[in-house]
Amino acid sequence: MTAYDIAPESARITATPAAATRVYNRAVGYYRAWKNRRAFYRLGEMSDAELADIGLTRADLFVAVDLPFGSDPTVKLRSIAGLRAASVEELARKVA
Structure with missing residues (x-):
């Protein structure tokens, strides 16, 4: 018998939304990185002047x-x- 088998039902229920939330947050992060x-x-x-x-x-x-592609430049x-x-x-403070 494992700890998962004797875990209360509420602990099993909360594990699934946390995983779904992590997947959702990762997908949103990739979308934001792609957009940026x-x-x-x-x-x-x-132009160089505008930059x-x-x-x-x-x-x-x-x-x-x-x-890498998944990161946000x-x-x-x-x-x-x-x-x-x-x-x-900092340089301006030293000069002044």
């Missing part, structure tokens, strides 16, 4: 495009832009 990847490819059509306006360079796009771009902004602010 489509928007990411539109960034490649922007600079939003705090990115063309090299940043090449770094983010190498991520916009998360990597947000990280890169945030680190660049923080380093610029």
Whole structure:
């Protein structure tokens, strides 16, 4: 006899929705990553000046495009832009 055989009925019922929720959340995550990847490819059509306006360079796009398909490249771009902004602010404080 296993622990599953003697587990109360309520424990068995709650296990199934948790698994279904994980599957649902994973599917939603993949859809969001796919949607953001489509928007990411539109960034490649922007000029270098437009990318600079939003705090990115063309090299940043090449770094983010190498991520696996299931991952979201916009998360990597947000990280890169945030680190660049923080380093610029730190440099400005040292100069001032």
